[in-house]
Amino acid sequence: MIEFYTNPQSRGLIAHWMLEEIGEPYTLHVLEYHTSMKAPDYLAINPMGKVPALVHDGAIVTEVAAICAYLAETFPKAGLAPTASERAAYYRWMFFAAGPVESAVTNKAMGFVVPDERKRAAGYGSLADVVATLDQHLSTSPYFAGDRFTAADVYAGAQIGWGMQFGTLPTLPSFSAYFERIKTRSAWKKVMGGIN
Template sequence: MTTSDRITLYYSPQTRATGTRVPLEELGAPYDLQILNMKAGEQRQPAYLAINPLGKVPAIRHGEALVTEQVALYIYLADLFPQAGLTPALNDPRRGPYLRWIAYYGSSFEPALIDKFMKHEPAPVTQSPYSDYETMLGALEAQLSKGPYLLGERMTAADILWGVAFNWTMMFGLVSKQDVFVRYAERIASRPAFQRISADDDKMAAQHAAAAG
């Protein structure tokens, strides 16, 4: 398996998969889309459940490797194309903080967000994976206030993950539009790769809605 092998991204527009297509573009990775119409339930069909039994996107296939889970995809892809400069090397002192903030997305941010969205009573702080919502978000605000990126002046794959996340969570009112989050999200959303994929997603989503209707 080499970096020249084309990557297959299992994809549906305006989903978490969008956030994986952006780094593929930023990395200059050779990839193909395997598009699923989630409005028609294609993600629940046996062919895709053989790829991801949870019926979620994104997933990628690269040679013999099959990778699911958004955080794992970011780490895998950025490491696969180190020449793009979106990941600190193993001996770089920023590698640890980089992994910390990528893992924070899946282990703390998303569980807190789902509890907030579903209006679940949060678990006691001693049992919660994210302490409490305000503390979880406050740690991010403090880190991003050092800016302009999570690790300072250098953008990494972690910033693409978080920039995309802040764009959609603020759009739906799940995260308040604090200045530091707004500026950070705009920094990522203004990049050409994000702009191209957002426009393409709008067209694809409209086609899927028409086909499902």
């Protein structure tokens, strides 16, 4: 049994999308900020008091990228884990999205700018570096791991879509074309259709 803890106004939407992609039954627990998310029973699951979190057969998984990778590997029939030839690109882009993209986009949203003389100390360099790297890849590859949709596209793709929507990433032709491909998925539509 899968127990899924989230809030519709959080990164938990990405993990929710992934759950819909794998097609396995799960129980949805919607938590509220500053109340149930900080309650002792939930803090026993995630001491950070943040969502999302997943409990599957007693195992706890937090962090959106980890949840996506875990579900892809645990439920291989969904076809979202990488093949042997896709594995390097899959992990590269999954962790690029979890590290440089997440950091650069969050810093932009918070108004932080890395001074030019400090770029080498920041793991992502600059937002411009991150954007150029994503643009180069998505200009030549239809999906992050190659020619087919994987869990890396769930994780990184949602960030690109929301980045363009909220102005933390530019609306580049490569980003727009890529997001148009992935937002047609029925699991994406189901999750996003349930958001008010």
